[in-house]
Amino acid sequence: MLKSVLIANRGEIARRVIRTCKRLGVRTVAVYSDSDAKALHVREADEAVHIGASPAKESYLRGENIIAAAKQTGAEAIHPGYGFLSENADFAQAVIDAGLIWIGPRPDSIRAMGLKDAAKKLMAEAGVPTTPGYLGEDQSEERLQKEADAIGYPVLIKAVAGGGGKGMRKVEKKADFKAALASAKREAASSFGDDRVLLEMYVQRPRHIEVQVFGDTHGNVVHLFERDCSLQRRHQKVIEEAPAPGMDEATRKAVTDAAVLAAKAVNYVGAGTIEFIADASEGLRGDRIWFMEMNTRLQVEHPVTEEITGQDLVEWQLCVASGEKLPLKQEGLKINGHAIEARLYAENVDAGFLPSTGRLEVLSLPQPFPNIVRVDSAVAEGDEVTPYYDPMIAKIIVHGRTRKEAIAAMSEEWDAVGAWPVKTNAGFLARCLADPGFASGDVNTGLIAARGEALSRQPSPSSGVLENAAKAINSNAIFVGSGGDRTVASSPWSQLAGFRLNSESVPIARMLFKGERVSVTLGAAPQAGWLAHGGSEVVIFDRGEAYEFTLDTGERSADEATAGDGAILSPMPGKIVSVAAKAGAKLKKGDPILVLEAMKMEHTLTAPFDGKLSELNAKAGAQVSEGVLLAKLEKD
Structure with missing residues (x-):
């Protein structure tokens, strides 16, 4: 077994690798950028090395700095995690050339599967079924x-070099193709340095099925069954599970056999995932599942495979990199129960799922419980969510004897989830888990889009939440966490009961919620949720949702003063990649004004209502900070 490993990554995957290494007695070396100097993975590793400035291209994407850090600290091997340089064949080769051990597949395997068009051609030649489409070299707009x-x-x-939904666009009609192509190419170039694309037939009821494969240097290849990653939003996975619901043994054999065949076709070594698209219009069938791509690394959703097989995939990676045979043969691998993973992200659902940044003054996550609840977190309370990296806060994983039991266990965990003032998708995840389609297993990649606002819109606060907020404001609570009161003021001057002549005192709290005035008679309903922050501003968490209330002083609120004024502000720091409208133009609600790139994803800012674009302060290529006025719309 290896003695020391440098982890060329950050966040929850770096912590995940460190956890296994510590259990096996392997020394760990972390690397970090300026903004990650106090990050959890840095604190938990045996040693840490600074490798550059906060932007990834100046730190985590600087291969030469990472190799230098490994040599400086005497690390034997480099584990790339996922993302960043994990599927960079040149970096893998550079690691090997430096006399270090690369914990991953051979560079030629990465190259063979790294470009989607070349990989599909290779798989078709190997006898693996592939999705119909265009893989040609001619990338002209006319040909495409x-x-x-x-x-x-x-x-x-x-995008041929794509992954994670970046550089991917679904085009509904011919008239939309050119604009979608331009956007996909821009995003692909930004994310992967390669703007080439391929085209595929769009499957009408698609299921995203992927198979975990593992190979060693002795010629052995096994699969660890399938995962279902069909619950997606704009091609980004939201909730993953294993095994796939509705998967019979004949179909499982067909898809896992195809996955092993694909891995053997490139002499695969280490952990990898073969991704398939399934036409689920008639349920899962072996003859309606096609190869999409291969990820030559560990996947974000690998914990659900670990939970149903009882295997530590990072330990398997270390064993293979050490030259050992796979820990088990195919017949030794069995499915035990059902596992579900939900990705908790720092993003503002109300603002179209834009990433949310800032200091996590409050962060509450479920308590881990062996074999039932697992939490792989990237940050802790007090940490900063920066605009430089993927905004994942944590992965919450549950295991149950059945799918129904796993869903029930997962649903209960959202009562303990909360973050502030950073926004999260926790409430959205809770609603996804409660969706009848998901509960029944009738899932496809279009489910979230089909449900629309039913899943993405924050529900109105319940009477219990209003009561809780009112009591907090009435008592001038300073801080009440999920574990109970920490500090509550008891001064009579902080009470809102008021004085009454010839009648009983009826305490009424007057608050503002999203700019609207709310009056609550105390004692009218049982409490619900838990208080995250108090005083004249109160935040109540209920089922993952954060409800913010402020004391109504009778003055006009800032929200009321600015609501409907048509100001288009930058929702986060980023780069303007294109401007679709001109000053003075008349726009309809929903018309695009500009495209902002942040965290390597494009976000289109649109007109909030019909009107005239009276002001435009945006230029393509400009860097903007959060809250900057980019444009202003006047109502007709």
Whole structure:
């Protein structure tokens, strides 16, 4: 077994690798950027090395700095985690050339599967079924338009070097193709340094099925069954589970056999995932599942595979990198129960899921419980969520004897989830878990889009939440956490009961919620949720949702003063990649004004109502800070 490992990553995956290394007695070395100097992975590693400034391209993407850190600290091997340089064949080769051990597949395997078009051609030649589409070298707009028309709409544009939904666009009709192509190419170039795309037939009721494979240097290849990652929002996975609901043994054999065949076709070593798209219009069938791509690394959702197999996949990676045989043969691997993973992100659901940044003054996560609840977190309370990296806060994983039991266990955990003032998708995740379609296993990649606001809109605060907020404001509570009161003022001057002549005192709290005045008679309803922050501003958490209330002083609120004024502010720091409108133009509600790139994803800012664009302060290529006025719309 290896003696020391440098982890060329950050956040929850770096902590995940450190955890296994500590259990095995392997020394760990962390690397960090300026903004990660006090991060959890830095604190938990045996040693840590600074490798550059906060932007990833100046730190975590600087391969030469990472290799230098490994040599400086005497690390034997480099574990790339996922993202960053994990699927960079040149970096893998550089690690090997430096006399270090690369904990991953051979560089030529990464190259073979790294570009989607080349990988699909290779898989077709190996006898693995692939999705119909266009994989040609001609990348002209005219040729791609012609091929899309021939495939038929809707059609899917995918970056050949892509992953994680970046550089991917679904095009519903011919008229939308050119704009979608331009956007996909921009995002692909920004994320991968390669703007080439391929086209695929869009499957109408798609299920995203992927198979975990593992190979060693002795020629052995096994699969660890399948995962279902169909619950997605804009091609980004939201909730993953294993095994796939509705998967019979014949279909499982067909898809896992195809995955092993794909891995053997590239002489695969280490952990990898073969991703398939399934047409679920008639349920899962072996003849309606096609190869999409291969991820030559450990996946974000690997914990659900670990939970149903009882295997530590990071330990398997270390064993293979040490030259050992796989810990188990295929017949030794069995499915035990059902596991579900939900990705908790720092993002503002009300603002179209834009990433949310800032200091986590409050962060509450479920308590881990062996074999039932697992939490792989990236940050702790007091840490900063920066605009430089993926905004994941944690992965929450549950295991149950059945899918129904796992869903029930997962649903209970959201009562303990809360973050402030950073926004999260916790409430959205709770609603996804409660969705009848998800509960029944009738899941496809279009479920979230089909449900629309039913899943993405914050529900109105319940009477119990209002009562809780009112009591907090009435008592001038300073801080009440999920574990109970920490400090509550008891001065009579902080009470809102008021004085009455010839009648009983009826305490009424007057508050503001999203700019609207709310009056609550205390004692009218049982409490619900828990108080995260108090005083004249109160935040109540209920089922993952954060409800903010302020004391109504009778003055006009800031929200009221600015609501409907048509100001288009930058929702977060980023770069303006294109401007779609001109000053003076008349726009309809929903018309695009500009595209902002942040965290390597494009976000389109649109007109909030019909009106005239009276002011435009945006230029393509400009860097902007959060809260900057980019444009202003006047109502007709």
